[in-house]
Amino acid sequence: xxxxxxxxxxxxxxxxxxxxxxxxxxxxxxxxxxxxxxxxxxxxxxxxxxxxxxxxxxxxxxxxxxxxxxxxxxxxxxxxxxxxxxxxxxxxxxxxxxxxxxxxxxxxxxxxxxxxxxxxxxxxxxxxxxxxxxxxxxxxxxxxxxxxxxxxxxxxxxxxxxxxxxxxxxxxxxxxxxxxxxxx
Amino acid sequence: xxxxxxxxxxxxxxxxxxxxxxxxxxxxxxxxxxxxxxxxxxxxxxxxxxxxxxxxxxxxxxxxxxxxxxxxxxxxxxxxxxxxxxxxxxxxxxxxxxxxxxxxxxxxxxxxxxxxxxxxxxxxxxxxxxxxxxxxxxxxxxxxxxxxxxxxxxxxxxxxxxxxxxxxxxxxxxxxxxxxxxxx
DNA sequence: TGCATCATGTAATCAGTTACATGATTTT
DNA sequence: AAAATCATGTAACTGATTACATGATGCA
Numbered sequence: 001x002x003x004x005x006x007x008x009x010x011x012x013x014x015x016x017x018x019x020x021x022x023x024x025x026x027x028x029x030x031x032x033x034x035x036x037x038x039x040x041x042x043x044x045x046x047x048x049x050x051x052x053x054x055x056x057x058x059x060x061x062x063x064x065x066x067x068x069x070x071x072x073x074x075x076x077x078x079x080x081x082x083x084x085x086x087x088x089x090x091x092x093x094x095x096x097x098x099x100x101x102x103x104x105x106x107x108x109x110x111x112x113x114x115x116x117x118x119x120x121x122x123x124x125x126x127x128x129x130x131x132x133x134x135x136x137x138x139x140x141x142x143x144x145x146x147x148x149x150x151x152x153x154x155x156x157x158x159x160x161x162x163x164x165x166x167x168x169x170x171x172x173x174x175x176x177x178x179x180x181x182x183x184x
Numbered sequence: 185x186x187x188x189x190x191x192x193x194x195x196x197x198x199x200x201x202x203x204x205x206x207x208x209x210x211x212x213x214x215x216x217x218x219x220x221x222x223x224x225x226x227x228x229x230x231x232x233x234x235x236x237x238x239x240x241x242x243x244x245x246x247x248x249x250x251x252x253x254x255x256x257x258x259x260x261x262x263x264x265x266x267x268x269x270x271x272x273x274x275x276x277x278x279x280x281x282x283x284x285x286x287x288x289x290x291x292x293x294x295x296x297x298x299x300x301x302x303x304x305x306x307x308x309x310x311x312x313x314x315x316x317x318x319x320x321x322x323x324x325x326x327x328x329x330x331x332x333x334x335x336x337x338x339x340x341x342x343x344x345x346x347x348x349x350x351x352x353x354x355x356x357x358x359x360x361x362x363x364x365x366x367x368x
Numbered sequence: 369t370g371c372a373t374c375a376t377g378t379a380a381t382c383a384g385t386t387a388c389a390t391g392a393t394t395t396t
Numbered sequence: 397a398a399a400a401t402c403a404t405g406t407a408a409c410t411g412a413t414t415a416c417a418t419g420a421t422g423c424a
Contacts, residue, residue, distance in 0.1 A: 104333035149288035
């Protein structure tokens with residue numbers, strides 16, 4: 001399991017509340033690891049119980065109080081231990097591919113609009129990633145030479161961009177194939 | 185959930201036992217949907233209970249009997265209904281990316297061998313996919329014109345190939361970045 | 369007045385993983 | 397004799413999703 005570790009990384013990058021983490025998991029770190037607020041609150045509680053996190057109650061004016069979490073030394077240790085462990089290369093879990101193969105037994109043309117919708121969504125995501133790259137990774141280097149964190153965040157983002165580009169090209173291939181089969 | 189649907193597709197392509205399905209989930213359909221035999225047996229039992237599958241006890245010489253499952257009309261209907269439902273474009277779940285961002289807080293160089301291992305594994309998978317493409321999709325068309333099932337299986341495989349190629353290029357990018365940061 | 373955002377959670381359910389378990393046959 | 401393959405499952409646990417729940421503030 002890696003949600004705890006994704007949370008540790010995110011909190012090391014910047015401490016924050018459960019709510020804030022949930023928002024980060026809708027962007028940034030969420031580009032390659034998703035989680036809902038329910039999951040996050042549950043795991044935060046467990047991590048706090050394990051002494052991995054420090055909590056600070058932050059009173060806010062005109063807003064409910066929030067609990068700001070930051071990584072405690074045992075949390076750091078847990079992250080470092082996990083970084084040492086080998087993980088197995090992930091396998092895909094691509095629902096759309098199941099549908100495409102299933103379409104052979106129904107009407108392939110009926111899938112066209114669904115695939116177009118996915119094409120659109122991935123195009124939007126690519127645009128969003130590219131805007132983020134322009135915003136965060138085209139300025140001058142931080143003073144004091146290379147910033148490892150920034151470089152590593154950038155290479156991960158480049159992975160997201162490559163994934164979206166590849167997916168867009170493939171979905172176009174799927175659309176062409178479906179049109180060919182439908183004779184349109 | 186789509187495991188039931190992946191099973192329906194696989195059984196429509198060819199009826200088989202739970203054991204045989206588990207093997208297909210290690211290849212072919214497993215390229216984009218994984219499942220272990222425990223999961224498969226559990227779901228098969230439920231699907232049988234729901235009347236989605238027909239079972240035939242097949243006695244075998246010199247081997248334990250097997251239960252051969254095939255798709256019953258209600259199972260077909262369930263698959264077709266699912267094919268109509270829109271699904272949301274999937275989000276990635278990339279553990280290695282979490283590690284890469286985490287490495288900023290530890291020693292980035294320590295990740296190099298892990299990334300190399302992944303590079304190797306994806307290279308192997310690509311080789312395997314390409315061999316499958318050569319084997320299954322370079323012969324002459326089936327007699328009687330285009331075979332929709334074959335075309336659709338091929339476009340899904342092309343997706344797997346594109347994914348592995350993209351991943352290999354990205355992992356190389358990651359390695360270059362790590363080496364740059366480590367000064368090696 | 370109504371909707372969106374900030375902020376936190378519980379409960380129930382569903383899906384997936386890991387470990388355990390059995391027993392025959394075939395290959396090295 | 398040992399290891400691999402065929403064939404089937406159960407049990408316990410962990411992780412993820414969905415639905416429900418509350419309550420304040422800010423904006424249109």
